Amino acid sequence: MLILPKLRLPFDSMEDLVQTNIPTYVSDGTMLHQAMMEAPPDSLLGRLRAQSVSYLDIPRAIRELMEGHHASFTGRVVSQSVIHMIFEQTKSCPLYTAKETFWGGTSVAFAYRRGFPLRSKIDKVLRRLTEFGIPEHLYREQIKNVRKCQMDDFTRPSDALRPLDLGDFYGVFSVYAGGIILSLLVFLTENFLGRRARRTRP
Incomplete structure (x- = not known):
């Protein structure tokens, strides 16, 4: 613990974020944006609405996020993909993700037309792939740079109690x-x- 630098982050949870008044990008038209717009004013999402920034220009959102104009409230897959892409382009890790999540996992599914004859066969194949962890493995291979940007040891508060690690x-x-x-x-x-001295003695 003497050799690891400790960084104090501006926020690490939704509660911290709404207290900072940092502008936060929420992509317009997404499920997150809709839930935020419909949330009660005294809820966390309702309080986030006052500091939210919404538009559909994703490249602009990524550029302004890197420049520090705003934070971003988005899903895990999107955030990890952005971190992977930025590391590929810049070989640096200018972003971090909060360790505390706000929403749990959301389901991902294929949509079939009603009465699709191959649905049962496709479902069986997808179920087997999921049981063996193949989709998760392929996904992690596509965002392997995210592991290089993980900062758990560096962003942990200095006064946090935890078990000692090998590091x-x-x-x-x-x-x-x-x-x-x-x-x-x-x-x-x-x-x-000593040997040389013994050899040189008369």
Whole structure:
């Protein structure tokens, strides 16, 4: 814990976000935008409506997000895709995602026309793929840069209580290994000089 920098984030949950008055982008016409517009004024989504920014120009939203003009309230898939894309373009991680989610998982499904004859066969194939975790594996392979931008250790508050991880001991291990190597070099040097001195004696 002595070697990891601690960063204080402006917000890490929806409760923190609505207290900061930071402009927040919510894509117009999405389920998130509709729920926000219909939420009671005293709810979290209703309070977010006062600081929300909505339009349909996604490239502009990503550009202004990187420039720090606003935060973004969006789904996990979209946020991870944006982080992956930005890392591919810039080789940097200028964004972070809040660890506390606001909504749970939403279902993803295929739509068939009524009476579609292949529905049962397709459902069986999709169910088997899902049971083996293949769609999740393929998805993670497509956003593999997100793992390089995960900042859990760096954004954890310095006063948070948690179990110690192996990474917390890297500094101690480094000092210990350095001491062992230094003592070994001193021992080898003394041994070499001692033999040389004995050889040169008359």
